[in-house]
Amino acid sequence: MQRERRPDEPDGREGVKNEEQCVQLEKEEGGEHNDEQAVVPAKLPPYSKAAAAQRLNEIPPQAPRGVHYSAPHLRTHPEGWRAKRHKKRKNLRISNSRHASAENLGMRLGFMPLTLITLTVLVVGTSVLVGLAAFRDATYHRYGQALTTLPDILPKDNLKLYDAQGELLYQSTSRGIQTTVPFSKISKHLVNAEVAIEDQSFWNNEGYDITGIVRAALENLLHGRVMGGGSTITQQLIKNAIVGNQTSMIRKLQEILLAPDVTRRFSKEEILSMYLNTIYYGEQAYGAEAAAFTYFGLQPKDGKTAAEQLDIAQAAMLAGIPSSPNARNPFKNFKVAFSRMKEILKQMRLQGYITHDEELQAIHEAQQPNFLKRGVIKNDALVASHFINYTLRELADELHVKVEDLPRSGLIVKTTLDYSKQKEILKIAQKHIRGMAAQHNMSNAAVVVLDPHTGAIRALLGNIDPADPQSGAFDVASQGLRQPGSTFKAFIYANAFNQGISPGNKVADTPLTVQMCCGLPPYQPKNYDLKFHGIVSYRYALQNSFNIPAVRLLMQTGVDESLNLAKKMGITEYNGTPNYTMVLGTLGVHLIDMTSAYGVFANKGVRVPPHAIDVALDARSGKPVLQYNKKGEQVISPQLAFVMTDVLSDNTSRIFEFGKCSALYLYSTSERECYAGNPGPVRPAAAKTGTSNDFRDNWTIGYTTDYVVGVWAGNNDNSPMVDVSGIDGAGPIWHDTMQLMEQGKPIRHFDGPPPGVEKRNVDGNVDWVITKH
Known part of the structure; x- marks a missing residue:
């Protein structure tokens, strides 16, 4: 770039001041120029680039080396510019x-x-x-199966027992009451009230409500504590049935994850039905049916369930309880419950379920003094408590569970009990014991009535004073082991007749001494009347309950054989030592076992074990869980059963000891008329009495073609009675019980002899002999 010339610096052309002078000078030096060839520089502004370019020639040529150039040597840059x-x-x-x-x-x-x-x-x-x-997968892995079987894992109904006629006998209350009913049998008012207050979008949501969850979260943050969870009805069902009710974020997330799947698997009606049948309403009431009974005393009537009878006011009151069962219990905090009820009614009106007039009418109804009516469960345990306990033990054994597991087993059990007869039998036993108490020191009795053909227990009285705090709960009939006295002789005689001995064979009723082993003193049996009766037939000896002939017979036929026969016929348990004294009833046995064993004679030799349950149904499905269908077992021959029945029903043969109109004789008139020769129609019955040593136990067991009845009488503390035998103590109770059971039934005689039984002259007596089994 052309540098600027200093003012005092010569430009090389002295005297030339402008371009015109420069042109003139060139002409003088070079001679004359042709005007046409003369180049005249354009006049340009001095600041233009073109003018600057023309001035390049104005730079003086570099002086030759060694030659002094007169022009001063100027610096290109100021001093120190490099530094x-x-x-x-x-x-x-x-x-x-x-x-x-x-x-x-x-x-x-x-x-x-x-x-x-x-x-x-x-x-x-x-x-x-x-x-x-991962949490979702873990949740489904843990609870996926529960979703599939949700109806099956819901809390089950409380156990209910019904008698043979369908009357409610007992329901367990130890773990709350619950009765599942179909959705169609629940009041629409309760359905609407629950939806209105708990889950407004229930019919349309996917099982959860994000808006409700966010609203609940904000409310919880605002109050600094958990005020609510924003759970839908579906989530509450999942919480109660599957994931548990622990208050935590994890549990809430599990609810939300599982809710859509529940909604896909079940209809809205099914979900709401499961919810309303299991939700807790306080006062140990689970589900709508139990709540309707508990708070308003409603019971099934005219084909309608209790839950189906709920009106708007009652439904609104119940709908407010589940969210806080204790605080909103109307029995305890009516004001709080009533306030919640009004809030629910308002929501029902705003959501179009009820009108304003219906809202006001419901509020007015709730303010009446008789609005609430506590329902009370009447378990008549004092009448049938021993049968109920027996049934519970049987049910637990059959289902292979513990009795403690039964209260919420969800079972409806139809039992074999004739409840009306059970109550009458209790009165009969109490009446006779009162009459014997003072004079004979007798305080208690037990009665068992069986159908020998089916084994059904029609009555089981284990104690005449179930309310007695000391001994009333003890069931002598099925749990007590008492000496049966002469009633045990039936098994010894049956064993003998089975071996070919005839009831007509003769035996000596004379003094007898039996040598015992193992250092025991000799045994000398005695008769009840302390007399000897000479030569008698076995029929006569059995019917008059002579002891010495029975001991001779046992010595002849064998102790083990007789005991084994008794076991086959139904003696499941005993205490004591089996020996020759066994014929006098020295082994302790259960009354129900003895009664069942006598039923073998009544049922032609077929044993059907006693049972208290006909059928147990699942309350929800109605399907049988347990049904009694055991077939009987032929444990003795029909021939032997016939011979024993013929002997035990021979009233004539026992006149010597008991008289012709004893309690074992089922005449239809009074005792006075009977002894006067007018017994009226007589129902055939086979029976045997027994009295243990020291008069501690009285027994009478006998049967007709319809029933077998066993009666024990004595004292709870096993103390001896005073001068009383089986015919005096247990006999009258047996007689009246049998007459009660046979009321209205036609009189039927025992069947005749089956093939293999013949009448022959035996030792001068014509009697039956078993020729073929």
């Missing part, structure tokens, strides 16, 4: 370095944290998603 330039560049480098450092620092402080934050968010987000996926 300044070096310093300037150094400073520039330093500045650039600082700028770069600042940029790097900005990168570290700006972009790097942002990158880290972004990566952190991505990692956390990915982890959350992975965690949620």
Whole structure:
């Protein structure tokens, strides 16, 4: 670039001041020029680039070496400019370095944290998603099966026992009451009230309500504590039945994850039905049916369930309880419950379920003094408590569970009990014991009535005073082991007749001494009347309960054989030592076993074990869980059963000991008329009495074609009675019980002899002989 000339610097052409002078000078030096060839520079502004370019020629030529050039040597740059330039560049480098450092620092402080934050968010987000996926999988793995079987894992109904006529006998209350009813049998008012207050979007949501959850979360944050969970009805069902009611975020997430699946698997009606049948309403009442009974005393009537009878006011009151069963219990906090009820009625009106007039009418109804009516379960345990306990033990044994597991087993059990007859039998036993108590020191009795053809227990009275706090709960009939006295002789005689001995064979009723083993003193049996009766037939000896002939018979036929026969016929348990004294009833046995064993004689030799349960149904499905269908077993021959029945029903043969109109004789008139020769129609019956040593136990066991009845009488503490035998103590109870059971039934005689039984002359007596089994 052309530098500017200093003012005092010569331009090489002295005296030439302008371009015109320059042109003139050129003409003089070079001669004359042709005007046409003369080049005249254009006049340009001195500041233009073209003018600057033309001035390049104004730079003087470089002087030859060694030649002094008169022009002064001017510096191109000012002095010290290089140092300044070096310093300037150094400073520039330093500045650039600082700028770069600042940029790097900005990168570290700006972009790097942002990158880290972004990566952190991505990692956390990915982890959350992975965690949620894992949590979802774990939830389904843990509870997936429960979703499929949700109706089966819901809390089950409380156990209910009904008698043979369908009358409610007992229901367990130890773990609350619950009765499942169909959705169609629940009041629509209760359905609407529950939906209105608990889950407004129930009929349309997927099982959860995000709006409700957010609203509940904000409310909880506002109050600083858990005010509500925003759970839908579906979520509450899942909480109660599957995941549990622990208050935690995990449980809430599990509800939300499972709710859509429940909604897909079950209809809205099914979900609401499961909810309304199991939700807790306080006062140990689970489900709508139990709540309707508990708070308003409603019971099934005219084909309608209690839950079906609920009106608007009652439904609104009940709908307010589940969210806080204790605080909103109308029996305890009516004001709180009433306030909640009004809130529910308002929601029902706003959502179009009821009108304003219906709302006001419901409020007015709830303010009446008789609005609430507590329902009371009447378990008539004092009448049938022993039968109930026997039934519970039988049910537990058959289902292979513990009795403690039965209260919420969800079973409806139809039993064999004739409840009306059970109550009458209790009165009969109490009446006779009162009459014997003072004079004979007799305080208690037990009665068992069986159908020998089916084994059904029609009555079981284990104690005449079930309310007695000391001994009333003890069931002598099925749990007590008492000495049966002469009633045990039936098994010894049956064993003998089975071996070919005839009832007509003769035996000596004379003094007898039996040598005992093992250092025991000799045994000398005695008769009840302390007399000897000479030569008698076995029929006569058995019917008059002579002891010595029975001991002789046992010595002839064998102790083990007779005991084994008794076991086959139904003696499941005994205490004592089997020996020759066994014929006198020295082994302790159960009354129900003895009664069942006599039923074998009544049922032509077929044993059907006693049972208290006809059928046990699942309350929800109505399907049988347990049904008695055991077939009887032929344990003795029909021939032997016939012979024993013929002997035990021979009233004539026992006149010597008992008289012709004893309690074992089922005449239809009074005792006075009977002895006067007018017994009226007589129902055939086979029976045997027994009295243990020291008069501690009285027994009478006998049967007709319809029933077998066993009666024990004595004292709870096993103390001896005073001068009383089986015919006096247990006999009258047996007689009246049998007459009660046979009321209205036609009189039927025992069947005749089956093939294999013949009448022959035996020892001068014509009697039956078993010729073939």
